Amino acid sequence: MTRVNDSYQHLKAGYLFPEIGRRVRAFSEQHPAATVIRLGIGDVTEPLAPAIVAAMRAAVDELGQRETFRGYGPEQGYDFLLDAIREHDYAARGVTLGRDEIFVSDGGKCDGGNLQELFAPDAKIAVTDPVYPVYVDSNVMAGRGGPVGPDGRHPGLLYLPATAENRFVPAPPTEHADVVYLCSPNNPTGAVATHAQLAAWVAWARANDALLVFDAAYEAYLTDPSLPRSIYEIPGATECAVELRSFSKRAGFTGVRCAFLVVPRGLVGRTSLGQQVSLNAMWARRHTTKFNGASYVVQRGAAAVYTPEGKAETRAQIDFYMENARLLREGLAASGLAVFGGEHAPYLWIATPGGAPSWDFFDRLLAEAHLVGTPGAGFGPSGEGYFRLSAFNSRANVEEAVRRLARMFAAR
């Protein structure tokens, strides 16, 4: 038997989505006539936009012709996509980035999980709580978490509670941290950070030699143009932040797979001997050593997101999901529930009635309204007492869910 990485024993059992599946199956077996509506998933439901499909078809045809066939591409991504990102995502917001500061990949989950390879084994990692589980688990795998304590926390990590009191946007800590993961608009809470809140984080990171990992996977869902879409809209952020973006939620690429990580040239880290090193050079070394580039066909599809047709079509999809979010938000509020999020993100974060444990509310919602959501406790200890509903669904299902909620809460 080979010797293994002990840190994997420190992971909490990946029980959230399997446990939801188990409870829904058990319910459906007992109530075969009930139509269960699933509002638990964080996956898109609309098909790919026509401009993206056309671009990918044309790219496949190119690969099928000797004259236009391509093999391995540049590991960091093709210039046509890097330049589209630079122009439309950044220059348009007053941010100048070089091609060599953008790294195209096959997913934000991989980027978010792989990034921690650059940090010292004993680096202090801070996460907002509740949180996208990848950030916790990838650091636990690397030995920075330790076994979960009775409070549901890995003792090696610093948890920054996101609560109703701070409107789910934690302020910088007083303790030291080497790396902080931030996500805005947020999964799971739907909260969004203002310019002033991000400026406080950038000032803190620069004063504390810390790195911010800014996850902007939901940036396209921001409906208020005055809110920051990129951490680099904050002066000084290129010296203390990397930014993660993905085409998954923005253009329906959850199955196609394309994302990118921005690692500015101005980011420096420190070795244990005190030498300064470039994080951009380190990430370039990692990326080109362990990754051979996202597929040409997929990058052509991603570039089509930035064409006039692609912009209009993906905008219409996001507007559709955000109208779902509005209907859910208003329906929940009319049913007397305290609801957060859903204005700049496809997620609604609900305080469970009477502060009920989130799994109890899950069971009640399933039994009384045949609706499935995600218990907040699955995203971290501070998610207890909350519940996430997703706006990724058909309009008919959303309208039916709102009717069922109204009936369920009118009944008492």
Ligand SMILES: *Cc1c(COP(=O)(O)O)cnc(C)c1O
């Ligand atoms: C969906 C999501 C991502 C992106 O995931 P992909 O691997 O690109 O599909 C990143 N961060 C958060 C918080 C997400 O919800």
